[in-house]
Amino acid sequence: MPLSSSAIRANLLLLRGGGGLFVSSRLASSAVLSTRPYKLHKLESGPASEAQVTSDEARKYYRDMATVRRMETAAGNLYKEKAIRGFCHLYSGQEACCVGMEAVLDRNDPVITAYRAHGWTYTRGVPVKAVLSELTGRASGCAKGKGGSMHMYNHNFYGGNGIVGAQVPLGAGIAFAQKYREDKRVCVTLYGDGAANQGQVFEAFNMAKLWDLPCIFVCENNKYGMGTAVERAAASTAYYTRGDYIPGLWVDAMDVITVREATRFAKDWCLSGKGPILLEMETYRYHGHSMSDPGTSYRTREEVQSMRQMRDPIASFRQTLLTAELVAEEELKEIDQSVRKEVDEAVQAAKTNAVPDPKELYTNVYSQPPSGQPNYRIRGIDQFTWSAN
Numbered sequence: 001m002p003l004s005s006s007a008i009r010a011n012l013l014l015l016r017g018g019g020g021l022f023v024s025s026r027l028a029s030s031a032v033l034s035t036r037p038y039k040l041h042k043l044e045s046g047p048a049s050e051a052q053v054t055s056d057e058a059r060k061y062y063r064d065m066a067t068v069r070r071m072e073t074a075a076g077n078l079y080k081e082k083a084i085r086g087f088c089h090l091y092s093g094q095e096a097c098c099v100g101m102e103a104v105l106d107r108n109d110p111v112i113t114a115y116r117a118h119g120w121t122y123t124r125g126v127p128v129k130a131v132l133s134e135l136t137g138r139a140s141g142c143a144k145g146k147g148g149s150m151h152m153y154n155h156n157f158y159g160g161n162g163i164v165g166a167q168v169p170l171g172a173g174i175a176f177a178q179k180y181r182e183d184k185r186v187c188v189t190l191y192g193d194g195a196a197n198q199g200q201v202f203e204a205f206n207m208a209k210l211w212d213l214p215c216i217f218v219c220e221n222n223k224y225g226m227g228t229a230v231e232r233a234a235a236s237t238a239y240y241t242r243g244d245y246i247p248g249l250w251v252d253a254m255d256v257i258t259v260r261e262a263t264r265f266a267k268d269w270c271l272s273g274k275g276p277i278l279l280e281m282e283t284y285r286y287h288g289h290s291m292s293d294p295g296t297s298y299r300t301r302e303e304v305q306s307m308r309q310m311r312d313p314i315a316s317f318r319q320t321l322l323t324a325e326l327v328a329e330e331e332l333k334e335i336d337q338s339v340r341k342e343v344d345e346a347v348q349a350a351k352t353n354a355v356p357d358p359k360e361l362y363t364n365v366y367s368q369p370p371s372g373q374p375n376y377r378i379r380g381i382d383q384f385t386w387s388a389n
Helices: 005-010 055-080 095-102 118-123 128-135 167-181 199-210 256-274 301-310 313-323 329-352 358-362
Strands: 014-017 020-023 030-034 039-041 050-054 187-192 215-221 248-252 277-282
Touching: 050 055, 050 256, 055 095, 055 118, 055 128, 055 256, 055 313, 055 329, 095 118, 095 215, 095 256, 095 313, 118 128, 128 329, 167 187, 167 199, 167 215, 199 215, 215 256, 248 256, 256 277, 256 313, 313 329
Parallel strands: 187 215, 215 277, 248 277
Antiparallel strands: 014 020, 030 050, 039 248
């Protein structure tokens, strides 16, 4: 029988001895944890204020968030070493968003996001090695090393899009296809607070509601666009109300369980035939907008440090698990060590694996190349190939 929050607190046995404070080795198989308050727009009720979490779920959420964090730290180091070129947008600080949402989604539920996509790529099933190898342009990358930071894909994961806001109408289109085929799936369409002011976003809202498409629009509000605080860019920063005629939900996305339950509520809403819903995931990015942005010219170092110390999604979840006695501290340390080993091996592969063969320039241009022409080449791909032979 799951323990309530009060029962958990009452049953914590603290034993002092031998110069230290020890927690009882008895672990709970599940616990009921509180979610953080939500804000509602055009909704009579929202997600539950409590949620049951099993110890197995807790371990997975912690491991996934820790993996994304370490993977992004490794990506930042590889960029500084010039092993990664071009643009690189890190997800550090926002791990509870992708991990909490993925906990509810089915692998057949499509997801499409913007260019800050590494965390989502991992939770969508791409191994760390394939993510980092893609960043360094290796053939073992998830897009054969041809896409890089902004262009990562997997089954029912449509990227990774480099054009600000362009993925939002694409997500509405995916949801339209699901409704047309009568698939019982939802499409999660993510964008940032900077993209929230794009006209195409509002056009997608209109069509999605007009046709009651099963689309969960998600604004990952990390408080800053490209060097600009949200208050300087938007007359209204209540992004969860921006759908106007679409119901909205504000979520404290620094807590993975709060995110999970909001996503569960949103998915049930869409699958019940009520049409789209808009979630504002208020989160925070620790690094700059991209690696070329130090991230300190428009906010103070003290602000970033305060967020790391007071609201970090991994540290706070770790403390919650220990307090609820869902996972032992030694086990969390073992998870950390395992994650470090996995990422270190992925970094080595990203530095040493083979680069793509030049012939890859001609592949993956068409989803179905002309039959009977295995050596089909693309006109105009170089100065020597002017016709398709």
